[in-house]
Amino acid sequence: MSKPVAVVTDSTAYLPDDQIERYGLTVVPLMVVIDGTEGREGVDVAPGQVAAALNGRRAKVSTSRPSPEQFAAAYRRLLGSGAAGVVSVHLSAGLSATWESAKLAADQVGPAVTVVDARSVGMGLGFPALAAARAAAAGADLRSVREAALAAVGRTHTYFYVDTLEFLRRGGRVGAASALLGTALSVKPILHVVDGTIVLRDKVRTASRALARLVDVAVEAAGESDVDVAVHHLDAPDRADAVARALADRLGERIRDRYLTEIGAVVAAHAGPGTVAVVVHRRS
Numbered sequence: 001m002s003k004p005v006a007v008v009t010d011s012t013a014y015l016p017d018d019q020i021e022r023y024g025l026t027v028v029p030l031m032v033v034i035d036g037t038e039g040r041e042g043v044d045v046a047p048g049q050v051a052a053a054l055n056g057r058r059a060k061v062s063t064s065r066p067s068p069e070q071f072a073a074a075y076r077r078l079l080g081s082g083a084a085g086v087v088s089v090h091l092s093a094g095l096s097a098t099w100e101s102a103k104l105a106a107d108q109v110g111p112a113v114t115v116v117d118a119r120s121v122g123m124g125l126g127f128p129a130l131a132a133a134r135a136a137a138a139g140a141d142l143r144s145v146r147e148a149a150l151a152a153v154g155r156t157h158t159y160f161y162v163d164t165l166e167f168l169r170r171g172g173r174v175g176a177a178s179a180l181l182g183t184a185l186s187v188k189p190i191l192h193v194v195d196g197t198i199v200l201r202d203k204v205r206t207a208s209r210a211l212a213r214l215v216d217v218a219v220e221a222a223g224e225s226d227v228d229v230a231v232h233h234l235d236a237p238d239r240a241d242a243v244a245r246a247l248a249d250r251l252g253e254r255i256r257d258r259y260l261t262e263i264g265a266v267v268a269a270h271a272g273p274g275t276v277a278v279v280v281h282r283r284s
Contacts, residue, residue, distance in 0.1 A: 005136040005145045006083035008074055010066065010098055011041040012091045012266050013126035014232060016259060023133035026074055030098060031064045032265040038064075041265045050268040051235040054167065061269045065098040071105035075113045085142035086113040089129040089149050091121040094196035114142060116149045119196035120279075121267055123230035123259060124158035127281040152281065157221040158193040159201060160232075160277035161210045165189065167272035168198065190214055211239060211276060215246045218278040222251055225282040230259040232277040234268045239276045247278070256283060 009015070011029040020027060029040035034053050039045040041063075053059035075086050088106065093099035099117050106113040116132070118125040131152035135145045162168065188210035192201040201217060204210040218229070229247055233240035244260050263275065271277075 003082040003084060004139060005085045005087055005142050006078040007129060007133040007136055007145065008071070008078070008086055008088040008102075009125065009129040010090050010102075011264060012096075012098075012121050013089075013129050014122050014230075014261055014264050014267075015126045015129065016261065019126075019130060023130070023137055025129065025133055026078065028066045028070055028074055028102075030066060030096070030266045032269060033060075033062045033064065035059050045265045047234060047262045047265050047268045050265045051273045054269070055235075055273055063096075063266045063269050065096055065101050068101045068104040068108070071102045072108050075105060075109045079109070079112055084112075085145075087116060087132050087136070087142065087145045087149060088113060089116045089118055089125065089132055091125050092119045092193065092196035093117045094119070095121060095198070112142070114146050116146060116153070117196065118149070118153055118156075120153070120156060120158045120193045122158065122232050122263060122277055123279040123281070124156050124193060126230065126259075127156045127228060127279065128152040155282040155284075157218075157280045158277065159214055159217050159221070159279075160191050160271065160275060161207075161214050162189065162191065162271050163207065163274035164272060167270055190217060192217075207274075211243055212246075214276065214278055215243055215250065218247060218280050219250045221280040222254065222282065225284050226254050226256050227251065227283060228257040228259075228281040229255050230261070230277075230279040230281075232261055232263040232267075232275075232279070234263050234271060234275045235273040236276055237262075239274070243276055243278060 032045040132149035135148035187203045190202040
């Protein structure tokens, strides 16, 4: 009898370790380069190292995708151990070439592997990966596990606040928000990941108002549904705690699962210190 479908994701999902272990997820790390020294996100490079490098304003920080060979090796290992198939769920193809690497690897390995674009990052990727893993654990077939991931993508919304757009500009990820660059010093943007790209949601004059607005838009995204909520931050635990408490007050018992984590090194390199993100996953 074959094993369940295996689920693969990448390190930018920022999933809690207990969830990775519970569902047997395979996580392929992206790479982070600080002043020419390369390391694996979450293995060799921690968020604090990136925050320190960016705060110093002297270090050069960049990121790169895993190679197709890394994905292919993971897929072959899982299939070789008896997995019925592999669903590989990754951060937005509009923000990274990671999905492309995974797709190239899947094409090499064969039809037992299918790749899903989560069209987001952080727990905007993590929630679809968890949905796929739960479906797989329940015995769903390859197609149904893929559909579970895609359904979760459609019910997941990612919003974030950054102190400055400079780091997004440097990495070429600012997308439709580029019109703000000329006035970045006088506005505090709330950004939204829409169809896999970063767009402007709101402009606010102060950081405190921006964080309050971040809570507002997350509550709007929840609607009347029960939700899972993740709050991410980089080097801003007090801000994240305040946002998490405000969401708990506003949404109450409609919050089913909640996560509060520091974002990993890859997103840290592009968003910068002070970033706070909220991901809302509607249960229905």
